[in-house]
Amino acid sequence: MIRSIETHSRRCLLFNSGLILYGDALLWQRSLLTERINHPGLDDVLILLEHPPVYTWGQGSNPEFFKDLDRNKFDVHRVERGGEVTYHCPGQLVGYPILNLQYYCKDLHWYLRQLEEVLIRVLAVYGLTGDRLPGFTGVWVEGRKVAAIGIKVSRWITMHGFALNVCPDMTGFKQIIPCGIADKPVASLAEWIPGITCEEVRLHIAASFAKVFNVELVDTKGD
Numbered sequence: 001m002i003r004s005i006e007t008h009s010r011r012c013l014l015f016n017s018g019l020i021l022y023g024d025a026l027l028w029q030r031s032l033l034t035e036r037i038n039h040p041g042l043d044d045v046l047i048l049l050e051h052p053p054v055y056t057w058g059q060g061s062n063p064e065f066f067k068d069l070d071r072n073k074f075d076v077h078r079v080e081r082g083g084e085v086t087y088h089c090p091g092q093l094v095g096y097p098i099l100n101l102q103y104y105c106k107d108l109h110w111y112l113r114q115l116e117e118v119l120i121r122v123l124a125v126y127g128l129t130g131d132r133l134p135g136f137t138g139v140w141v142e143g144r145k146v147a148a149i150g151i152k153v154s155r156w157i158t159m160h161g162f163a164l165n166v167c168p169d170m171t172g173f174k175q176i177i178p179c180g181i182a183d184k185p186v187a188s189l190a191e192w193i194p195g196i197t198c199e200e201v202r203l204h205i206a207a208s209f210a211k212v213f214n215v216e217l218v219d220t221k222g223d
Contacts, residue, residue, distance in 0.1 A: 010044055010103055012215035014206055017049040019090060022056065022077055025049060029159045032098045036157050045098040046209055046217065048202050051088040053172055056081075074175075081150040081160035087175070091168030091188070093198045094161070095205060097213075101156040104213065112137050112149060114212055115162050119147045121208040122164070122201065126193050139164075144187035164205070165189065166198045 020028075025047070036042050054075040088094060101111060113132075119139045120130035123146075130139045130146075139147040147164045165188035173186050189196050210217045 009214050009216045012044040012217050014217045014219045015047045020049045022051050022054040029096055033159050037155050047096040050090050053089045057085040080152045086148050087172045089168045089172050092163050093166050094163045096161045099158045115149050118208045118212045122204045125204050144185050146187055166201050
């Protein structure tokens with residue numbers, strides 16, 4: 001069961017950004033994280049964006065999950081988040097919450113379940129049932145993974161986040177074993193909802209995030 005947040009609503013700055021290089025977004029997150037470590041009272045942040053094609057792998061990832069990917073031909077980043085290798089590209093909506101969990105709940109499992117809940121509620125808007133699988137992190141629809149989650153927390157301040165496959169070109173996933181799970185395929189929402197766009201899904205993610213985390217989203221109108 002997802003526990004509700006009992007505290008008063010915190011302000012959370014919403015950055016609805018466009019297509020941003022992964023390296024630039026990573027530097028942005030690290031800067032926001034450092035600012036909040038030094039000044040814990042700063043507003044929280046939610047960044048929603050898309051990336052050009054890029055592969056990322058987390059701490060302790062298994063290189064075998066890259067299959068035959070030539071890392072000299074593709075943009076590949078090894079980063080400090082948890083989780084295995086994943087793929088980002090246009091049509092996949094990525095969310096990077098920079099939250100101070102000291103104002104919410106100092107429990108990483110709680111935080112991961114909250115992120116899943118945000119996405120499950122978004123799927124419900126479209127009449128889709130989002131599932132959790134025991135022992136895994138992410139969201140599935142009819143046995144296919146539509147959302148990946150990988151986080152990093154420093155002094156209870158979060159970075160990295162979630163990636164929801166809305167309407168991407170899925171061929172890039174064939175170069176890897178997504179999230180290191182060989183027997184569970186990945187999918188996009190477009191397979192159930194033809195014509196769906198990231199622009200409309202952004203609105204639902206923002207609304208769901210505000211409810212699940214009990215925050216007051218303040219739209220910054222871009223970065």
